Amino acid sequence: MAKSTINDIAKALNITPSTVSRALSGNTRVSAHTRKLIEEKAAELGYERNLLASSLRKGTTDTVGMIVPRINRQFFSNAISGAEAILNPAGYNLIIVQSHERKDDERRAIQTLMRNQVAGIIISHSLETLSPEAFDDIIEAGIPLVQFDRIFASVKGAFVSNDNFSGAYIATKHLIKNGYKHIGHLGGDTQSNVYSDRLAGFRSALADADMQVDEKLIFTDCITRDKGFYYMAKALESNCDALYCAGDYAALGVIEYARHNNIRIPQDFGVVGTANETFAEVVSPALTTLEQNAFDMGNRAAQAFLNIKSGQVDNGDKALAINVPMRLIIRESSIKQQD
Amino acid sequence: MAKSTINDIAKALNITPSTVSRALSGNTRVSAHTRKLIEEKAAELGYERNLLASSLRKGTTDTVGMIVPRINRQFFSNAISGAEAILNPAGYNLIIVQSHERKDDERRAIQTLMRNQVAGIIISHSLETLSPEAFDDIIEAGIPLVQFDRIFASVKGAFVSNDNFSGAYIATKHLIKNGYKHIGHLGGDTQSNVYSDRLAGFRSALADADMQVDEKLIFTDCITRDKGFYYMAKALESNCDALYCAGDYAALGVIEYARHNNIRIPQDFGVVGTANETFAEVVSPALTTLEQNAFDMGNRAAQAFLNIKSGQVDNGDKALAINVPMRLIIRESSIKQQD
DNA sequence: GGCAAATGCGCAAACGATTGTATATTTGCG
DNA sequence: CGCAAATATACAATCGTTTGCGCATTTGCC
Numbered sequence: 001m002a003k004s005t006i007n008d009i010a011k012a013l014n015i016t017p018s019t020v021s022r023a024l025s026g027n028t029r030v031s032a033h034t035r036k037l038i039e040e041k042a043a044e045l046g047y048e049r050n051l052l053a054s055s056l057r058k059g060t061t062d063t064v065g066m067i068v069p070r071i072n073r074q075f076f077s078n079a080i081s082g083a084e085a086i087l088n089p090a091g092y093n094l095i096i097v098q099s100h101e102r103k104d105d106e107r108r109a110i111q112t113l114m115r116n117q118v119a120g121i122i123i124s125h126s127l128e129t130l131s132p133e134a135f136d137d138i139i140e141a142g143i144p145l146v147q148f149d150r151i152f153a154s155v156k157g158a159f160v161s162n163d164n165f166s167g168a169y170i171a172t173k174h175l176i177k178n179g180y181k182h183i184g185h186l187g188g189d190t191q192s193n194v195y196s197d198r199l200a201g202f203r204s205a206l207a208d209a210d211m212q213v214d215e216k217l218i219f220t221d222c223i224t225r226d227k228g229f230y231y232m233a234k235a236l237e238s239n240c241d242a243l244y245c246a247g248d249y250a251a252l253g254v255i256e257y258a259r260h261n262n263i264r265i266p267q268d269f270g271v272v273g274t275a276n277e278t279f280a281e282v283v284s285p286a287l288t289t290l291e292q293n294a295f296d297m298g299n300r301a302a303q304a305f306l307n308i309k310s311g312q313v314d315n316g317d318k319a320l321a322i323n324v325p326m327r328l329i330i331r332e333s334s335i336k337q338q339d
Numbered sequence: 340m341a342k343s344t345i346n347d348i349a350k351a352l353n354i355t356p357s358t359v360s361r362a363l364s365g366n367t368r369v370s371a372h373t374r375k376l377i378e379e380k381a382a383e384l385g386y387e388r389n390l391l392a393s394s395l396r397k398g399t400t401d402t403v404g405m406i407v408p409r410i411n412r413q414f415f416s417n418a419i420s421g422a423e424a425i426l427n428p429a430g431y432n433l434i435i436v437q438s439h440e441r442k443d444d445e446r447r448a449i450q451t452l453m454r455n456q457v458a459g460i461i462i463s464h465s466l467e468t469l470s471p472e473a474f475d476d477i478i479e480a481g482i483p484l485v486q487f488d489r490i491f492a493s494v495k496g497a498f499v500s501n502d503n504f505s506g507a508y509i510a511t512k513h514l515i516k517n518g519y520k521h522i523g524h525l526g527g528d529t530q531s532n533v534y535s536d537r538l539a540g541f542r543s544a545l546a547d548a549d550m551q552v553d554e555k556l557i558f559t560d561c562i563t564r565d566k567g568f569y570y571m572a573k574a575l576e577s578n579c580d581a582l583y584c585a586g587d588y589a590a591l592g593v594i595e596y597a598r599h600n601n602i603r604i605p606q607d608f609g610v611v612g613t614a615n616e617t618f619a620e621v622v623s624p625a626l627t628t629l630e631q632n633a634f635d636m637g638n639r640a641a642q643a644f645l646n647i648k649s650g651q652v653d654n655g656d657k658a659l660a661i662n663v664p665m666r667l668i669i670r671e672s673s674i675k676q677q678d
Numbered sequence: 679g680g681c682a683a684a685t686g687c688g689c690a691a692a693c694g695a696t697t698g699t700a701t702a703t704t705t706g707c708g
Numbered sequence: 709c710g711c712a713a714a715t716a717t718a719c720a721a722t723c724g725t726t727t728g729c730g731c732a733t734t735t736g737c738c
Contacts, residue, residue, distance in 0.1 A: 003480060005694055016718050021696055031716060046476075051454040052400070053694035056391040056723050063455075071419065071435070077411035084437065093451050095434040096410070098423065112432050115390040116402075137385075141342060252621060279618040282591060344724055355688050360726060367727095368686055392724035395693050685734065692726085704715070 004045040012041055024049070055117065063093045064305060065113035067123040069101045074277055075294045076124065079148065082298025083122060090306055092119065103128040110134050120144035120305045125152065130191060144308040144315045148301040149292075151193045158304040158313070158320030160297050164194055167290045167326030168201025171272045172244050174288070174328055176209045178336040180242030180270045184217025184235045186228060186254070187246040195220065198246045198274070214238060222246075228253020236263075242270035242334075248277040251287055255333065270334045274326075286331035297324050343384040351380055363388065394456060402432045403644060404452035406462040408440045413616055414633045415463065418487065421637025422461060429645055431458065442467040449473050459483035459644045464491065469530060483647040483654045487640040488631075490532045497643040497652070497659030499636050503533055506629045506665030507540025510611045511583050513627070513667055515548050517675040519581035519609045523556025523574045525567060525593070526585040534559065537585045537613070553577060561585075567592020575602075581609035581673075587616040590626055594672065609673045613665075624671035636663050 006020040013020075015034065023030040023038040024047075030038075041047075055061040064087055068076040084094050097113070099106035106126045113121055114137075121138055124147070132152040138145045139157055147159040175183050185202045188195035199220065206213050216238045219231045228250030235243060245251040251273030258265050265271060265285050273280060273289040280287040304320045307313045313320055345359040352359075354373065362369040362377040363386075369377075380386075394400040403426055407415040423433050436452070438445035445465045452460055453476075460477055463486070471491040477484045478496055486498040514522050524541045527534035538559065545552050555577045558570045567589030574582060584590040590612030597604050604610060604624050612619060612628040619626040643659040646652045652659055 006696095007694075017695075018697075018719080019717055021694095022717090025696080029714095029716060034716080046480075048450070048454050050395070050456060050694055052391050052395040052456055053723090054696075056389070056395055056725095057694080057696045059723070061391070070416075071410045072413060072416035074411060077409075077416065080410060081437070093436075093455075097432075098420070111387065115387050116432075117389060117391055277617070279621045282618045283621045284623040346724075356725075357689080357727075358687055360724095361687090364726080368684090370686060373686080389724050392693090393726075395695090396724080396726045398693070679738105681737090683734100683736080685732100687730105687732085689728105689730080691728090694723105696722085698721090699719085701718075702716085704713100706713080707711095708709105 003050075004047045005050065006047070008045060009038060009041045009047060012045075013037055061117050061119050062091055063095055063116065063118050064120045064122065064302075065095050065097065065109075065116075065118040067097050067099055067106060067109045067113070067121065067125075069099050069124065069126050071096065071098055075149070075275055075292055078294035079124070079298035079301070082295035082300075083302040084298075085295075086299050086302035086306065090302075099126040099129075101126045101128055103130075107134055110138065114138065114141060114143065118143065120146070120309060122146045122148060122301045122305060124149040127189060127192060139315055142315070144305050146301045146304045146308075146320070148297055149194065153193065157315060158301075158308060160301045160304060160320075160322045160324065161193065162292050162297070163323040163325050164197035165201040165204070167274070167292075167328075168198040168244065168246070169205045170201075170326070170328050171274070171288075171290050172202045172205035173209070174330070175242045175244060175270050175272060175334060176205065176211065178242075178266075178270060178334055180336065181211075182214065182217070182238075182240050183211070183242045183244065183270075184214065184238075184240045185219070185244050185246070186222040186231055186235075186250045187218070187220045188223040190220050195246055202244055214240075217243075222250050225249045225253040225256070229257045232257040241268070243272075245271065245273045248273035248275045248280050248287065248289055251289070251333075252279065252283060255283060255285070255287065265333050266335050270336060272328075272334050276329055280329075281331070285333045288331045288334035289329055291327045291329050293324055293327070300324065342389075343386045344389065345386070347384060348377060348380045348386060351384075352376055400456050400458050401430055402434055402455065402457050403641075404434050404436065404448075404455075404457040404460045406436050406438055406445060406448045406452070406460065406464075408438050408463065408465050410435065410437055412614075414488070414614055414631055417633035418463070418637035418640070421634035421639075422641040423637075424634075425638050425641035425645065438465040438468075440465045440467055442469075446473055449477065453477065453480060453482065457482065459485070459648065461485045461487060461640045461644060463488040466528060466531060478654055481654065483644050485640045485643045485647075485659070487636055488533065492532065496654060497640075497647060499640045499643060499659075499661045499663065500532065501631050501636070502662040502664050503536035504540040504543070506613070506631075506667075507537040507583065507585070508544045509540075509665070509667050510613070510627075510629050511541045511544035512548070513669070514581045514583060514609050514611060514673060515544065515550065517581075517605075517609060517673055519675065521553065521556070521577075521579050522550070522581045522583065522609075523553065523577075523579045524558070524583050524585070525561040525570055525574075525589045526557065526559045527562045529559050534585055541583055553579075556582075561589050564588045564592040564595070568596045571596040580607070582611075584610065584612045587612035587614045587619050587626065587628055590628070590672075591618065591622060594622060594624070594626065604672050605674050609675060611667075611673050615668055619668075620670070627670045627673035628668055630666045630668050632663055632666070639663065 097109040190196040232254045276291040349356045361367045436448040529535040571593045615630040
């Protein structure tokens with residue numbers, strides 16, 4: 001019932017807490033005999049080390065904080081699993097906090113984590129966060145910081161991002177190769193590296209194919225299903241015949257608009273999404289989409305943290321800047337068929 | 340850079356740490372004048388309270404641990420958000436751990452949380468966990484415990500579950516009303532309350548309609564897409580014409596099998612799923628499904644924790660046993676049409 | 679003006695674990 | 709056997725906060 005401490009064990013055995021501590025923390029000089037006694041007593045009393053006390057004394061915790069906009073997105077939940085897969089074996093616990101895409105929540109999350117003396121912070125910032133002062137605070141406090149996916153380039157320190165530019169380039173190229181002629185883009189807020197890079201990749205692919213970019217076909221606040229539906233209508237007014245969407249939800253809206261209006265995908269209209277959400281494979285027609293290797297990104301972000309922690313790389317050093325390739329998963333929605 | 344402490348503030352102001360502590364923690368007897376001085380100095384030094392030290396001394400933390408099988412399921416991520424929505428305003432932080440449906444991971448998670456002296460634990464156990472000894476440990480250690488969704492009835496203490504029985508009953512009834520004659524069930528491991536209750540509800544609905552239950556049409560290890568696909572074939576061999584599935588992924592497998600084999604849903608075959616995963620609305624035909632109000636459940640679980648914490652209810656008391664109703668969302672896949 | 683109550687703050691002991699240093703005991707070796 | 713070295717344990721300080729107690733000083737009230 002009442003939690004037991006090393007002092008209880010010490011008292012019961014008529015020895016000092018220091019010996020108990022040493023015995024329980026492993027290797028230091030304690031005789032095999034007393035060690036055995038201590039271990040037995042500890043088991044008997046159901047002793048569990050109080051990590052608060054331990055961390056306070058040691059001045060470091062084995063907890064890493066991870067802040068993401070929302071955990072109910074495949075991308076982020078997989079990234080979390082990827083980070084876990086590295087951190088747990090390394091003896092760290094991961095604590096996960098959602099910012100709900102809100103700046104204030106994010107700030108609060110950072111504060112909470114710092115007050116809890118986390119060993120490091122891995123973050124993908126909320127879309128509402130436009131300036132990263134809070135991030136600099138983290139580094140200044142000497143806490144290892146790793147940004148992933150959504151990056152503030154101005155912040156010192158490690159980051160792991162998708163190669164959004166190349167991904168968008170490939171996706172757009174794919175639409176071009178399939179014979180679509182008037183290709184548009186449903187993107188997100190270009191204040192975010194994610195969306196500005198995707199837009200840039202889109203433009204670049206068209207330029208390389210000597211195709212004109214029609215600015216009327218570029219929408220930069222379109223990452224939801226509703227918006228996708230809405231802007232699809234707009235795009236059609238400008239004779240659009242294909243869209244590269246920076247998000248699958250927007251692409252879904254596009255597909256639904258097409259279905260409601262008897263526009264045949266992929267024959268009359270091509271669409272490529274981004275993220276490979278679960279529904280992408282299942283929706284009809286199945287959605288061609290750019291996959292982000294979320295698990296891998298979480299993995300690398302965690303690895304970057306470990307590298308900083310182990311002193312291989314300074315916190316605040318840009319040495320750990322990683323761009324993870326994206327992969328185009330080709331399905332039905334973008335394969336133009338002759339009829 | 341170097342983190343500052345109340346001692347730093349005290350020294351700078353030539354007062355004692357106790358006064359600083361009192362000033363910073365609110366109301367106690369500190370003059371307005373010194374309080375102001377302290378607050379200014381704290382801001383100047385960028386002071387952040389060290390929660391480890393604080394909690395150690397106070398003997399309690401403001402952190403609640405939540406253990407779920409996986410965060411990348413709509414149900415669990417929404418339940419987490421629901422819990423957050425209650426706990427954050429109440430001054431608690433939520434730390435989330437995944438068990439990955441593994442018994443050992445779950446055990447480790449419990450241990451970690453307890454070592455971190457969490458204020459309480461909210462858990463939906465892994466499917467691998469068949470006996471709940473670890474749960475009793477939690478209560479014995481005096482830590483408030485709330486089970487949600489997946490419940491061990493033998494464990495003392497609060498729980499919040501779906502009303503799986505009534506939900507399955509309604510879903511099955513719906514298929515009956517739509518004229519399906521030979522209805523089967525794709526369920527999960529009946530060692531879990533979730534699936535045994537759904538199976539019971541299914542049986543009960545058939546019984547109340549004076550319909551025979553064909554045991555060959557009941558499958559109890561079928562909650563994945565692949566299994567759904569596979570058992571759909573089996574079910575058809577026994578002339579099945581509708582399935583109530585205890586999970587949407589299995590229902591998806593059913594739909595895919597039907598599509599590949601030119602079986603028309605809903606005309607020739609009816610299907611109802613459970614959980615209302617994102618794809619349910621999007622798949623074609625759109626899937627009729629039983630919605631679990633995950634957010635609400637998380638909410639109530641958190642509320643139950645608060646009730647225990649505030650002393651309104653004893654930890655280990657069954658008084659907080661809540662069954663949350665499920666709601667049938669009727670879509671295309673179960674509406675038998677005459678043709 | 680005198681006395682009780684309230685106020686403001688310091689002192690010091692916790693919370694539970696870790697760890698540098700000191701002390702006692704044992705061991706090894708010539 | 710004697711002495712140095714190694715081993716096993718104890719002592720005590722420390723991590724940063726909180727908090728009961730105590731002592732001044734101020735305030736309020738008759």
